[in-house]
Amino acid sequence: MNILITSGGTSEKIDQVRSITNHSTGQLGKMITEHCLAEGSSVTLLTTAKAVKPDPHQNLTIKIIEDTEQLLTAMEGLVPAHDVLIHSMAVSDYKPVYMVGFEEVLASSDLAEFLGKSNAESKISSADDYQVLFLKKNPKIISKVKEWNPNIRLIGFKLLVGVSKEELLATARASLEKNQAELIVANDLTEISNGQHHAYLLGADTVTEAFSKEEIAEQMLSHIQKGDSS
């Protein structure tokens, strides 16, 4: 099988020295990659410069991206050539549009003007006591995957923070249906720490529970192989 894995967290530049970064070490994506390689699959890993990476392997290709736009372009090219997509990357929901001093925002008669501006300077001034950053929603990449390749088997992730099991599973099920995924790994940041990683792997008719990154990778591979032999 040809498996495409995304891993790490995207960053969106505010200027040349500052970015908004989504936290993700890439540890889980690394472990899933290693499991897939051990099972004999070929893996393309789309990740970031800062994420941890697997050791080199003859069946592993690593491509580095930084922001959501680069990720979208890379995935549009790669998704059609793969059988399975494991989309574990933490993708930035918003990207910076314009940063400006609060006084200038106060003085504006039409705040929408700022949504059409962009900063010309390479390093935004730090003179103002308060600043205002306008951000625009990024495209939801996961919702485009089936347009690019209707046959790809999609495994998505849903990370929430401090919610109930019911809310977590309901949000995961909504994502499963909306994105035509066959599995969503649902986890809560408050249940992830060194060595521990609690997650539910939610399929159309199944829910399994994992308590470590190792278990998540094992259950996911088991799921993929079942689907492959059927």
Added chain:
Amino acid sequence: MNILITSGGTSEKIDQVRSITNHSTGQLGKMITEHCLAEGSSVTLLTTAKAVKPDPHQNLTIKIIEDTEQLLTAMEGLVPAHDVLIHSMAVSDYKPVYMVGFEEVLASSDLAEFLGKSNAESKISSADDYQVLFLKKNPKIISKVKEWNPNIRLIGFKLLVGVSKEELLATARASLEKNQAELIVANDLTEISNGQHHAYLLGADTVTEAFSKEEIAEQMLSHIQKGDSS
């Protein structure tokens, strides 16, 4: 000599999964630390989890911080116990106060209300097409150093992007005088790349020029030793 070195870049949390990060690998701080240790000094290195770090050494203590507030608290405690401060960390100018949908900002009759709010949710909603992030200026730590220890020898850094040599040196001189530093390392991001790092080391009566991180570290140590023997 007891030398305090700051290195890497601070991050300021927007919520539990997103931060604004100042880019800095920590490579230069690592090299300066190694040079100081080789000369027989004791070093306290204040840095971040993501920055590259020197190998363990009996005269090296490493302390990890994440944001500007933690850096300030750590430095207030450490500055009085050191002879020299080499402040190479990229410190966040602003910290997030409140993030809200653009429509809610449009509907507000008093934008100042948002400066007093804070997000209760752990992961801010991504429903709005546009969002607005209000940020507050952080205290300028370098300006407090001499209050904490009037006798400490202060070496600061000034990073600009795409400016002339004249503007770079003038900005560095202003920082030298304002912060009572004895040396400012002035550099331009457009002149820093793999293996190359152009910088001016500006003192009260001297300017030397370096073309690599190695040369910056050597010239800085040479400067510190001259001052120490006089």
